[in-house]
Amino acid sequence: MNELLEKLRNRLIVSVQALPGNPLRDTHCIARLAAAAAAGGAAAIRANGVEDLTAIRELVSLPIIAINKYAPSLTEPYITPDIAAARKLYGLGEIIAVDATLRPDDKRAAELIARIHAESDALVMADISTLEEGIAAAAAGADIVATTLSGYTPYTVKTAGPDLELVNALSRTVDVPVIAEGRFLTPEDVDAGLAAGAHSVVIGKMITNAMFITRHFIERSTRLLA
Numbered sequence: 216m217n218e219l220l221e222k223l224r225n226r227l228i229v230s231v232q233a234l235p236g237n238p239l240r241d242t243h244c245i246a247r248l249a250a251a252a253a254a255g256g257a258a259a260i261r262a263n264g265v266e267d268l269t270a271i272r273e274l275v276s277l278p279i280i281a282i283n284k285y286a287p288s289l290t291e292p293y294i295t296p297d298i299a300a301a302r303k304l305y306g307l308g309e310i311i312a313v314d315a316t317l318r319p320d321d322k323r324a325a326e327l328i329a330r331i332h333a334e335s336d337a338l339v340m341a342d343i344s345t346l347e348e349g350i351a352a353a354a355a356g357a358d359i360v361a362t363t364l365s366g367y368t369p370y371t372v373k374t375a376g377p378d379l380e381l382v383n384a385l386s387r388t389v390d391v392p393v394i395a396e397g398r399f400l401t402p403e404d405v406d407a408g409l410a411a412g413a414h415s416v417v418i419g420k421m422i423t424n425a426m427f428i429t430r431h432f433i434e435r436s437t438r439l440l441a
Contacts, residue, residue: 220392220414223392224414224415225414226257228258228261228415228417229249229260230417231248231249231261231267232262232423233245242266242270258415259280260275260279263283264282278308279310291319294312295314296314296327297327298334301313304337310339310359311335313339313341316364316368328352328355328357338359341355343362344362344367349388353391360385360389361394366398367397377399378397382412394416395417405418
């Protein structure tokens with residue numbers, strides 16, 4: 216197995232992102248959040264966009280999973296969906312994550328994976344939402360398959376917690392590392408993901424998004440006033 220991937224085995228990856236409207240939406244703030252995650256023991260950072268990735272690289276020496284995210288959509292690919300989006304990430308991350316769902320067709324993701332491999336030294340992580348998509352991405356040469364988009368396509372159900380069933384099915388079916396991502400909110404979720412066969416687990420909002428964390432506590436407390 217690739218040396219980098221071996222170093223990520225049974226480790227925590229932290230996704231550091233903030234959308235417009237979030238008070239944390241500031242490149243310098245994002246970079247410092249990444250540095251804090253690194254100091255806390257993260258094994259790698261996942262981040263979005265050239266500006267944020269460049270700033271993070273100046274402060275953090277960890278491996279980076281780079282994405283170029285468009286506006287979220289149920290019907291269209293939006294995480295590094297095409298080669299133009301991917302090319303902007305070359306040199307900014309050891310791993311490039313791409314939308315490898317089978318929308319709008321079953322050729323787009325396979326062609327994108329092949330072109331990134333041909334044009335760069337980056338590993339390719341396929342963000343998928345179903346077992347079928349994970350199998351197709353692995354067959355197309357993806358170095359990693361991740362459950363990132365489970366519940367975020369029109370043909371999948373958004374589970375209350377992480378989609379452990381998908382993690383388990385992928386880990387038993389594909390011959391590449393499976394990274395568990397999506398709605399991991401507790402240490403128990405992380406343990407469950409690893410027990411289901413995940414190579415690594417990604418946590419984002421529950422570590423780096425103070426607005427989400429605050430709302431999470433208020434909504435789940437029986438005594439706090441909203």
